[in-house]
Amino acid sequence: MTDLAQTATGAPANEAEANARRRAQVRRSLARRNRAETRFKMLGLGSVLAAMAFVAILFGNILSNGLPAFWQFTLETEITFDPEVINVPDRPVRQAGQSDADYQAEMLGWQRRLAMVNWNRLLIAGVESAMAEDGVTTEIDARSAQSIIDSGARFVLRDMVIADPSIIGQTRRLNLLLSADGDNWAKEKLSRNLPDERQQLSRPARDVIDALMESGSVHRSFAWHIFTNVDSRSSPASAGLAGAFMGSFYMMLVVLLLAVPIGVASAIYLEEFAPKNRVTDLIEVNINNLAAVPSIVFGLLGAAVFINIFHLPLSAPLVGGLVLTLMTLPTVIIATRSSLRAVPPSLRQAALGIGASKTQMVFHHVLPVTYPGILTASILGVAQALGETAPLLLIGMNAFVANIPATPLDQSAALPVQIYLWQGNENRNFFEERTFAAIIVLLALMILLNALAIWLRSRLERKA
Amino acid sequence: MTSVLIAVLVLALLGIAYSQGVSRSRLLAGQTRLHSRPQYHGALVALWAVLPLLVLLLVWLLASGMAQDWYIASQLPVEILPGTTEYASAAARLRNIASGFGVAGEAAEWEATAGAALAQFNTVLMLAIVALGAVLGVVGMLYMRSRLTARTRARNHVEAFIKAALIFCSVVAILTTVGIVVSLVTETVRFFTFVSPFEFFFGTVWNPGYSTTSNEASGSYGMLPLLVGTVMISLIAMLVALPVGLMSAIWLTQYANPKLRNAIKPVIEILAGIPTIVYGFFALVTVGPALSGLGDVLGFGINATSALTAGIVMGIMIIPFISSLSDDIIRQVPRTMRDGSLGLGATKAETIRMVIVPAALPGIVGAILLAVSRAIGETMIVVLAAGNAPILRFDPTEPTSTFTVTIVTALTGDADFASPQSLVAFALGLTLFVITLLLNIGALAIVRKYREQYE
Numbered sequence: 001m002t003d004l005a006q007t008a009t010g011a012p013a014n015e016a017e018a019n020a021r022r023r024a025q026v027r028r029s030l031a032r033r034n035r036a037e038t039r040f041k042m043l044g045l046g047s048v049l050a051a052m053a054f055v056a057i058l059f060g061n062i063l064s065n066g067l068p069a070f071w072q073f074t075l076e077t078e079i080t081f082d083p084e085v086i087n088v089p090d091r092p093v094r095q096a097g098q099s100d101a102d103y104q105a106e107m108l109g110w111q112r113r114l115a116m117v118n119w120n121r122l123l124i125a126g127v128e129s130a131m132a133e134d135g136v137t138t139e140i141d142a143r144s145a146q147s148i149i150d151s152g153a154r155f156v157l158r159d160m161v162i163a164d165p166s167i168i169g170q171t172r173r174l175n176l177l178l179s180a181d182g183d184n185w186a187k188e189k190l191s192r193n194l195p196d197e198r199q200q201l202s203r204p205a206r207d208v209i210d211a212l213m214e215s216g217s218v219h220r221s222f223a224w225h226i227f228t229n230v231d232s233r234s235s236p237a238s239a240g241l242a243g244a245f246m247g248s249f250y251m252m253l254v255v256l257l258l259a260v261p262i263g264v265a266s267a268i269y270l271e272e273f274a275p276k277n278r279v280t281d282l283i284e285v286n287i288n289n290l291a292a293v294p295s296i297v298f299g300l301l302g303a304a305v306f307i308n309i310f311h312l313p314l315s316a317p318l319v320g321g322l323v324l325t326l327m328t329l330p331t332v333i334i335a336t337r338s339s340l341r342a343v344p345p346s347l348r349q350a351a352l353g354i355g356a357s358k359t360q361m362v363f364h365h366v367l368p369v370t371y372p373g374i375l376t377a378s379i380l381g382v383a384q385a386l387g388e389t390a391p392l393l394l395i396g397m398n399a400f401v402a403n404i405p406a407t408p409l410d411q412s413a414a415l416p417v418q419i420y421l422w423q424g425n426e427n428r429n430f431f432e433e434r435t436f437a438a439i440i441v442l443l444a445l446m447i448l449l450n451a452l453a454i455w456l457r458s459r460l461e462r463k464a
Numbered sequence: 465m466t467s468v469l470i471a472v473l474v475l476a477l478l479g480i481a482y483s484q485g486v487s488r489s490r491l492l493a494g495q496t497r498l499h500s501r502p503q504y505h506g507a508l509v510a511l512w513a514v515l516p517l518l519v520l521l522l523v524w525l526l527a528s529g530m531a532q533d534w535y536i537a538s539q540l541p542v543e544i545l546p547g548t549t550e551y552a553s554a555a556a557r558l559r560n561i562a563s564g565f566g567v568a569g570e571a572a573e574w575e576a577t578a579g580a581a582l583a584q585f586n587t588v589l590m591l592a593i594v595a596l597g598a599v600l601g602v603v604g605m606l607y608m609r610s611r612l613t614a615r616t617r618a619r620n621h622v623e624a625f626i627k628a629a630l631i632f633c634s635v636v637a638i639l640t641t642v643g644i645v646v647s648l649v650t651e652t653v654r655f656f657t658f659v660s661p662f663e664f665f666f667g668t669v670w671n672p673g674y675s676t677t678s679n680e681a682s683g684s685y686g687m688l689p690l691l692v693g694t695v696m697i698s699l700i701a702m703l704v705a706l707p708v709g710l711m712s713a714i715w716l717t718q719y720a721n722p723k724l725r726n727a728i729k730p731v732i733e734i735l736a737g738i739p740t741i742v743y744g745f746f747a748l749v750t751v752g753p754a755l756s757g758l759g760d761v762l763g764f765g766i767n768a769t770s771a772l773t774a775g776i777v778m779g780i781m782i783i784p785f786i787s788s789l790s791d792d793i794i795r796q797v798p799r800t801m802r803d804g805s806l807g808l809g810a811t812k813a814e815t816i817r818m819v820i821v822p823a824a825l826p827g828i829v830g831a832i833l834l835a836v837s838r839a840i841g842e843t844m845i846v847v848l849a850a851g852n853a854p855i856l857r858f859d860p861t862e863p864t865s866t867f868t869v870t871i872v873t874a875l876t877g878d879a880d881f882a883s884p885q886s887l888v889a890f891a892l893g894l895t896l897f898v899i900t901l902l903l904n905i906g907a908l909a910i911v912r913k914y915r916e917q918y919e
Contacts, residue, residue, distance in 0.1 A: 033811050040813035044715025047708045051732045051787070054780045058738070061750050099566025265633035273627060274634075285908075287637050292834065292904040293897065294841020296868050297644060300893040303875060304647035326640045333637065359623040387739025390843035390868070394875045394889075416741045423745050423848065432749060439742050446737065 066436030077130035134215035152235030247412030254321025263332030291330035299391030314396035339373025485509030651890035693864035704779025709786025744848035769851035793827035833907035
């Protein structure tokens with residue numbers, strides 16, 4: 001006490017000076033520290049903004065590159081189904097007593113005759129008639145005229161004849177897709193100043209397209225065929241996603257039918273029934289690790305077991321679905337377990353207290369409460385499986401398939417694999433845009449699934 | 465037709481058996497007190513009726529093709545040798561005739577008779593199976609129904625069945641792991657009969673000479689170039705993801721007000737839901753050329769497909785992973801620690817740097833390990849954007865290759881499955897699996913320990 005008093009009275013000037021100095025020091029350092037605080041805070045804000053900027057750039061990039069692909073240039077013109085060019089016998093009619101095989105053979109023979117028809121002549125005539133209609137007088141050789149229209153138009157005309165042979169001899173007004181090169185030119189994707197030898201189309205073809213664009217015969221229309229056509233190598237402008245969509249659909253069906261019941265059942269067992277011992281611990285660790293195993297390892301499993309041992313067909317949605325099921329299973333199990341864990345114990349005790357058996361308690365009382373959680377987890381698991389690519393490549397789904405699969409055992413593509421295939425196409429100028437369009441379709445489906453999950457959860461939780 | 469018939473049979477049996485069980489137990493209930501409620505009696509009888517039928521159908525599914533093949537073999541003339549293409553086409557013709565589809569042109573007489581016989585055989589076999597199934601089902605139903613008494617512990621039996629089904633489902637996850645390990649190990653052992661493990665693990669040259677004629681290992685299979693590529697790309701990814709992810713988590717937990725936080729968090733997490741093929745294409749088409757242009761401006765060459773391109777885009781993909789994991793971990797640091805530091809006069813930034821982050825460090829390390837394991841196993845980004853050049857070099861601006869890229873190229877090529885060129889994918893897969901497993905186990909152990917510390 002006295003000591004303190006003494007120092008306080010003994011050196012008042014000194015003390016005050018020291019305090020002032022200290023205060024000044026603190027004030028000075030405080031300014032520095034506050035600046036550091038601001039810097040740190042800005043750094044954090046900057047990181048958040050950077051992350052959000054990445055989202056914006058990614059989506060902006062995809063949308064700006066991909067949306068134009070949904071509108072393709074078409075040529076509106078009159079096509080005459082000239083009977084001299086389409087020189088085929090009448091469509092075979094099924095005779096009484098004829099076997100399926102004979103009829104099919106005859107029909108195939110007829111269609112082969114149709115396939116051999118020189119459809120290109122009709123297309124060239126169509127280009128010429130559009131030019132005549134619009135008063136375009138450019139000299140154009142047959143080859144250049146043919147290069148304007150997508151080669152898939154031949155099949156469009158052929159299918160029209162197959163569907164209705166009486167069309168032969170008539171004239172129809174059609175909207176025909178421009179070829180990939182023509183579309184590139186019309187969309188100005190290549191510099192127009194490049195010399196002739198570096199252009200994909202000949203000079204007359206380019207001039208005709210320009211002239212017809214001016215007169216309105218060549219115009220943009222919405223490319224519905226992206227959704228209804230299958231992939232095509234020979235006529236890229238009419239390549240579509242229908243096959244890939246069905247393939248993905250079948251796979252998601254398999255995932256839903258297998259991963260959800262098995263995952264939920266397994267979660268119920270582990271959470272509600274399993275005794276707490278080393279075996280259950282092992283299963284638990286195992287499931288957690290399985291959730292973090294790289295997806296490509298599941299592809300290796302599929303290649304070794306499903307393809308090489310069980311000899312299931314290559315590129316089949318069934319096999320893809322099985323591989324994706326194994327991959328999604330841990331996600332479903334973990335999510336279901338956490339929603340089971342969130343059910344208050346009082347509910348269980350109440351059920352057991354009034355005499356329910358354990359099974360009755362789980363299935364009648366606990367499980368219904370967790371439906372929203374399970375549903376959300378399942379949809380999110382499916383969405384995740386929908387975008388997975390790597391394992392599918394290893395089970396042969398990178399093959400080119402130009403059919404819509406009729407069953408899950410047929411060869412098929414899938415949406416993400418179609419993106420992979422299109423990005424590797426040599427016709428980069430045309431397919432880059434097309435790939436972005438496929439990405440938009442895939443992302444739109446995923447966003448739809450996620451929105452569905454959110455909507456269902458909020459709806460069900462309000463009810464519960 | 466057949467499947468509809470069988471489905472009807474199963475459903476009818478299910479319904480009849482259930483109602484039989486219920487009505488029987490109602491009858492018993494009139495005389496004395498039941499052990500289980502009538503529904504359980506019904507379910508028990510239904511199980512007895514349907515399970516044998518399902519087992520039979522499963523056997524048929526597996527064996528019917530075999531039976532048909534055997535019958536066709538007995539019908540074909542002996543001159544057509546099994547295993548030849550004529551044999552296969554003759555068998556296909558018989559099948560077509562039997563199915564009523566017919567063959568184009570005139571069928572030979574023996575073909576017509578054999579086809580008719582095959583059709584008859586198929587019909588008889590199918591009817592026999594259905595009849596046998598129905599009889600089995602009815603017998604099972606009648607047996608169980610006759611054994612129902614008031615004291616039958618039907619509920620316990622049904623619940624035991626449910627429990628068995630649940631256990632079976634949980635075993636699927638284990639079987640998956642076993643399947644992964646067994647298939648990877650057996651194929652890797654097969655690979656090591658071509659190439660010595662020493663050469664594989666320590667070789668510095670990757671050049672699996674693709675030869676279509678021989679199954680000999682004609683090239684070199686040193687995985688070190690791939691390991692270096694994998695590590696380099698993961699490192700770059702972490703250099704991008706760690707600062708951005710961690711600082712975002714800190715800002716969101718410590719600075720942002722809750723409303724803003726709830727709006728921003730889902731936006732960042734969108735990045736986690738985008739398929740990796742999309743990132744890969746984005747890297748290939750947008751980021752790669754941009755980086756290469758930047759390199760030109762700065763005066764040194766950056767390849768459009770390089771470790772840098774793949775690494776940066778992979779880092780963007782991992783940001784939400786790091787930020788949401790660190791977010792959870794930072795929020796677990798007790799509030800008292802934070803308040804103590806603030807009470808002593810530390811600024812918020814000082815508190816975070818000197819108290820919260822050190823306290824959360826073990827958890828953050830765990831999160832980093834998980835992120836690294838994800839980066840190492842990532843496939844599509846590197847397949848598209850890393851350039852697939854398996855050469856041992858440490859320059860991130862050059863194309864490189866990784867484990868995953870090499871697995872994809874090995875198994876999507878034309879090489880025979882049993883050739884070392886394909887089998888090497890499994891050796892690489894096993895290495896990848898072990899590395900990621902160790903990282904995951906380590907990370908989970910650290911995170912769990914950290915959680916216990918503050919609980």
